[in-house]
Amino acid sequence: MKLHHEDRPPREGLRFLLRAGLSVLVIVLLTAAATATAGLLKIKDEIAAPPGAPPPIHTKEVTEAKPGKPQTIVILGSDRRYADLKKNNPLLEKSNPARSDTILLVRMDPDQQATAVLSIPRDLKVLIPGYGINKINAAYSLGGPGLTAATIKQLFGGDFTINHIINVQFKGFREAVDAVGCVYTDVDRRYYHSNLGLPVSEHYAEIDVRPGYQRLCGQRALDYVRFRHADTDIVRAARQQDFLRSAKDQLSTSALINQRSKLIRILKGATQTDTSLRSVGEVIKLAKLAIFSADHPVAQIKFPATFTGDPATGEYVEASEQTIQTLRNQFFHASPQVRKKTAASTPVRNTTGNAQAARARLVSGRTAGENAVARAVAQRRLGFRLYFPGKLTPAGRYASVTESGSLTAPSPRIYTIRDRAGHPHQAYRLVVLESLDEGSYYGIQGTDWRTPPLLAHPTSSTTVGGKRLLLFKSGSRLRFVAWKRKDAVYWISNSLTLSLSNAQMLGIAGSLTHIGP
Known part of the structure; x- marks a missing residue:
């Protein structure tokens, strides 16, 4: 025709x-x-x-x-x-x-x-x-x-x-x-399941995707958006929509x-x-x-x-009848x-009220952070500073980024990410577990790739703790808060369901610190 x-x-x-x-x-x-x-x-x-x-x-x-x-x-x-x-x-x-x-x-x-x-x-x-x-x-x-x-x-x-x-x-x-050309995605935690040694009744789709910002292609992208074992439908839908946003931006x-x-x-x-x-x-x-x-x-x-x-x-x-109608x-x-x-995209001002609200919702996380990064810092595996937050959410605790269910001590995942031209860049990821029941994880990412697609379109910016922070919103909630230095960029990733408040996201990003030289 x-x-x-x-x-x-x-x-x-x-x-x-x-x-x-x-x-x-x-x-x-x-x-x-x-x-x-x-x-x-x-x-x-x-x-x-x-x-x-x-x-x-x-x-x-x-x-x-x-x-x-x-x-x-x-x-x-x-x-x-x-x-x-x-x-x-x-x-x-x-x-x-x-x-x-x-x-x-x-x-x-x-x-x-x-x-x-x-x-x-x-x-x-x-x-x-x-x-x-x-x-x-x-x-x-x-x-x-x-x-x-x-x-x-x-x-x-x-x-x-x-x-x-x-x-x-x-x-x-x-x-x-x-x-x-695949999609660069901010992966919130380790997604891992192997059917090896399990009875058929416990077989699920196998997957092995480590946390951190990375390029997902073909089967790995499908495994990631489909993952459901140990996740709720709500978290799964949030992960799919997050993948959608990443693809749209790229x-x-x-x-x-x-x-x-x-x-x-x-x-x-x-x-x-x-x-x-x-x-x-x-x-x-x-x-x-x-x-x-x-x-x-x-x-x-x-x-x-x-x-x-x-x-x-x-x-x-x-869902109730009223929820469906809404x-x-x-x-x-x-x-x-x-x-x-x-309306929510207007710059967030670092007023005294905002700072007090952030402090009220956070606790000291410096000792836990130092313990988590000490070995990686001593080994000097990165060519740039490894920053971690001095403040965490009250329920937040660092999670292992190795095998699912392992008893190893929390530590950052240090890895290499390649840009679209194939050039390698160093990167690390710290994973913080907020709520296991709700599948809620937030993260701290750092890389010497200063222009990743994720940071191409900030919503606005603000200054907290002397740091000029780039803000990236999903609706009225902060999805990412980023900080750029001359040799590297860092960002805080909210959980997929955006469970951290804007004040918490700003407070954590503003508290970024480091040990060593």
Whole structure:
């Protein structure tokens, strides 16, 4: 099917499409679903899927959007195809239940100043139409993307409209991350699990990702965003959204242009979409909305939840009716999120009140810090000073960065990180455990790579303890606080769930100190 001349976006519009495609691609990279972005990147091409690609999604749950009106997209990341169920494929010897590993809602609205993104916990307790009460990810096993969409509509109310569904397999995520040159990510702690010597009943996805700022590619990136063993759904969603932010800050339009053919091949072959996204007209309609939304920030709607049940036999995430309605309202009206972020982006002044608040929430951590770094400092393994905080949160304690569950004394991880040109840089990471039950860890990072992508776009700056600190916010909360010296940069990383207050983050960063020369 060819585009008529009047249907084609103008040449200037195509350039905007690439920018709009960037936002969509980043969102999709998180869940490995980028068929829509593929269409935006090469809008003049036919949308027809290549031979062997997953079939389109046929469902009555998708409503056609009117031109220029808001669109809501359901993005699913699944561990295998719905066709892997024996009832859908009699040729299988046994059933391999497919599960929706990630459920993400994205809304672009020309009347709002932000693109809304909402992660739905996969263990959320819901009513699945025709099947009763269960976890929301069971809807995919029972009826594929269509039943998942029906369950989402049941959850948020009958008039909740879904305009598109995108479903992807993990293979597409791995290959797409590699195609864009991988993603530099601030890893909060050690992620480790080995099935060696364990009974089959205790087998989980194997992973070995050490803490610290690093470049994650392919399978390691997938392992990191999917990790769930010993984590809650809330922490897992926060980790995925943090990966999304990292990718968004690093991907450039030129990178997408250079790799567009490869991305299109990868993404078309690894994703399913509703039938309308096989239509050039529908893709153009979505593209025009994406052009309009190209410069809008992403408003990430946090899902507050309560855990119920027994972790050993099955644990639910529950949300009240009032919570669901609040989430729906925030999802439909993302602009207040942007206004809140803008207001919170004003410089934080180091007033006496702020300093007192920081001190009230922190305790001395100098002795613990000296003990943690003493050996590394004595060995002079770094070519720059190893700073540690003189203040810690009251519950904070240094954690081992070696094997999971080891009894070794806490010490910094000292390692080498390479920039995109392949040049090596020295780095270290100190991990502080805030709450084991909540999976809350914060960190202290140092490196002689003075221009890492993470520090490219500070929100604002302030001065604390004689140090000029760069501030990086997520909404109203500080995600990173950085300090630059002539030979190195240092930053404090908040936990993934942003459990440390702004005053605590500033107090810890302002207390950075060192031992030795």
